[in-house]
Amino acid sequence: MKALAFLATVGPMDGDRSSAIAAAQAGDLAAFELLMRQHERMVLVTALRLLGNLEDAQDASQEVFLRLYRNLRKVESASNVAGWLYRVTVNICHDLRRRRPRPVALDEIAEPAAAGPDPQRSATEAERRSVLELSLRMLSEKERAALVLRDLEGLSTEEVARALGSSEATVRSQVSKARVKVREFVERYFRRHV
Amino acid sequence: MNCRDWEERIALYVGGDLAASEAAEVERHVADCAGCQVFASGLKQSLELLREAHQEPLAAAHFAAVRARVLAELAGERRAWWRRAWVYGLAAAAAVALLVAFAVRPGHAPQPRRPEIMGQAGRPTPPEPKVQVAEAAAQPKPVHRRPQGRTGSRQAAPPVLGARVEPVMVKLETDDPDVVIYWIAEIRGDAK
Ligand SMILES: [Zn+2]
Numbered sequence: 001m002k003a004l005a006f007l008a009t010v011g012p013m014d015g016d017r018s019s020a021i022a023a024a025q026a027g028d029l030a031a032f033e034l035l036m037r038q039h040e041r042m043v044l045v046t047a048l049r050l051l052g053n054l055e056d057a058q059d060a061s062q063e064v065f066l067r068l069y070r071n072l073r074k075v076e077s078a079s080n081v082a083g084w085l086y087r088v089t090v091n092i093c094h095d096l097r098r099r100r101p102r103p104v105a106l107d108e109i110a111e112p113a114a115a116g117p118d119p120q121r122s123a124t125e126a127e128r129r130s131v132l133e134l135s136l137r138m139l140s141e142k143e144r145a146a147l148v149l150r151d152l153e154g155l156s157t158e159e160v161a162r163a164l165g166s167s168e169a170t171v172r173s174q175v176s177k178a179r180v181k182v183r184e185f186v187e188r189y190f191r192r193h194v
Numbered sequence: 195m196n197c198r199d200w201e202e203r204i205a206l207y208v209g210g211d212l213a214a215s216e217a218a219e220v221e222r223h224v225a226d227c228a229g230c231q232v233f234a235s236g237l238k239q240s241l242e243l244l245r246e247a248h249q250e251p252l253a254a255a256h257f258a259a260v261r262a263r264v265l266a267e268l269a270g271e272r273r274a275w276w277r278r279a280w281v282y283g284l285a286a287a288a289a290v291a292l293l294v295a296f297a298v299r300p301g302h303a304p305q306p307r308r309p310e311i312m313g314q315a316g317r318p319t320p321p322e323p324k325v326q327v328a329e330a331a332a333q334p335k336p337v338h339r340r341p342q343g344r345t346g347s348r349q350a351a352p353p354v355l356g357a358r359v360e361p362v363m364v365k366l367e368t369d370d371p372d373v374v375i376y377w378i379a380e381i382r383g384d385a386k
Binding site: 027029032033036037040041044045048049054058061062065066069128129132133135136150151152157172173175176177179180182183186187 | 201202203205206208209211233236237239240241243244245247248250252256257259260261263264265267268269272
């Protein structure tokens with residue numbers, strides 16, 4: 001009810017976000033929920049791309065939003081919420097990876113699944129997805145983060161640099177290395193298996 | 195220039211990360227170099243595959259689960275905060291009651307028990323401030339306290355016969371194990 005009332009009082013997207021931040025700062029949990037809804041896709045999907053499994057990604061997202069709630073003062077303006085969230089998501093995923101290392105297992109490639117309208121097709125799709133997920137695991141953590149933010153999240157090199165706390169030159173080098181490694185892995189796999 | 199030296203720039207080129215002049219240079223080299231053409235198309239293809247593989251949307255339930263966990267945690271923290279605020283408020287109210295008791299009946303102030311000094315070392319940190327009310331189970335309601343007995347004219351209600359005066363000790367344990375606050379207040383037996 002409170003959330004609905006709040007939604008009714010705010011206008012277009014940006015004002016919406018600023019008011020949500022202000023209201024959440026004042027302790028309005030419904031406003032904070034709205035703020036979460038606005039950014040949850042970005043946070044969870046990024047965490048999933050960085051970590052490679054949903055369970056860890058959800059734990060990371062939870063931590064990101066709790067940290068957001070405790071730092072609302074730092075993200076007062078709507079314009080820097082996304083940048084702040086990307087940076088914190090990267091850091092939290094980094095910490096989580098340290099705490100729960102998941103070794104790379106090459107036999108993790110999906111078994112052909114007999115589901116879907118065209119079993120052959122869905123099998124190859126699932127397989128391809130696994131190959132690409134594995135290719136990300138071949139990257140160093142920094143390379144993976146740079147590639148995920150630049151190529152999958154579509155951030156500019158400058159934004160990626162800010163999120164990773166490094167220089168644009170470093171990001172460009174990491175992104176190019178990551179692209180080359182993914183290509184090598186994907187080509188080697190499909191040449192051998194297809 | 196060796197083709198190896200073009201690798202990084204081609205990899206940046208396929209992602210649209212080069213300035214126009216640099217991109218033009220790469221295009222000129224790739225147009226004349228079969229090996230780099232293969233390399234560039236392989237890069238483009240794997241990048242496309244990677245993007246495709248990550249297109250699949252996540253089910254709404256996955257987001258809702260995270261939201262619910264965050265809100266539950268925040269609501270829990272808020273309850274704990276209010277509990278703490280209530281305890282501090284109670285202590286403050288007890289202090290006010292004590293002062294009022296002294297001010298109104300300077301000659302008849304109950305002799306409060308001296309606050310006990312707790313042992314300093316080895317006490318476990320309590321999870322939250324707790325209030326221990328000694329003796330009486332009655333809740334102190336200092337706002338409704340009335341001056342008692344022989345002060346005469348200003349008294350709002352007649353004293354109840356047999357009403358007992360009980361010193362109540364409010365012990366407040368703070369987050370710091372070395373700081374324990376005691377408030378000694380007086381509760382009349384008829385206070386309800
Ligand atoms: Zn070449």
